[in-house]
Amino acid sequence: MTDKKDNNIIGLDIFDTVSASNKGSVLHFCKPGTDEEFFNGDTPLTVHVLGIESDAYTAHVAKQERADKNEDKKSRNDPLRDVKRDVALYCAIVTGWTGFPNPEKTGMLKFSKAALEEVLMSHADLRHQLRNFLLNRKNFING
Numbered sequence: 627m628t629d630k631k632d633n634n635i636i637g638l639d640i641f642d643t644v645s646a647s648n649k650g651s652v653l654h655f656c657k658p659g660t661d662e663e664f665f666n667g668d669t670p671l672t673v674h675v676l677g678i679e680s681d682a683y684t685a686h687v688a689k690q691e692r693a694d695k696n697e698d699k700k701s702r703n704d705p706l707r708d709v710k711r712d713v714a715l716y717c718a719i720v721t722g723w724t725g726f727p728n729p730e731k732t733g734m735l736k737f738s739k740a741a742l743e744e745v746l747m748s749h750a751d752l753r754h755q756l757r758n759f760l761l762n763r764k765n766f767i768n769g
Contacts, residue, residue, distance in 0.1 A: 646766045647677025650721060653759045658751045664725075669734065671725035673742075675716075675756065677766035686718035709753070713746045716756055 654663045655671040664671045676682050690711065701707065717739045726745060728735040735741055746753050759765055 640767070643677075643763070643767060644679045644681075647679035647683070648681055649766075650674050650676040650680070650719075651759075651765045653756060653765070655752060655755055666725040666727055666734075669725040672723060673720045673756065674722040675760065676719040676721065677763075678760055679766070680719060682719050683715070686715055690714070709747070712753060712757070713743055716746055716753070717743050719760075720756075 652672050652674050655673075656662055657664050704710070720742055723737045723742070724734075726735040726737075726741070727733070735745075746756075
């Protein structure tokens with residue numbers, strides 16, 4: 627069988643979910659319990675996050691699996707263990723943000739992994755929204 631030229635053929639780029647995950651996507655946080663997007667003044671409260679098929683996600687999961695092998699009983703029994711693990715993952719795959727106020731509420735907080743960790747450790751709803759966003763593959767698929 628020979629290949630015939632067909633102008634209606636579409637490439638397989640749409641199936642390149644790894645590239646789409648590596649590009650990431652923007653999550654606009656909503657007010658808790660609503661679908662109403664939150665703005666801090668005129669600035670949206672957003673994070674740019676890489677997807678679960680991204681290189682950063684894969685590397686973090688592999689690193690965590692190695693660390694789990696050496697984890698002591700005390701660490702396994704830490705009541706905040708799962709929260710800390712989730713936050714560490716999010717810190718590995720969130721690459722920026724907008725609209726986060728500094729603690730004095732006098733301006734915007736500059737993005738850093740340390741600032742992200744502090745915000746996520748103290749705001750469960752932001753963690754929940756981020757988790758739900760990550761699990762919806764449509765947020766990272768092109769086309």
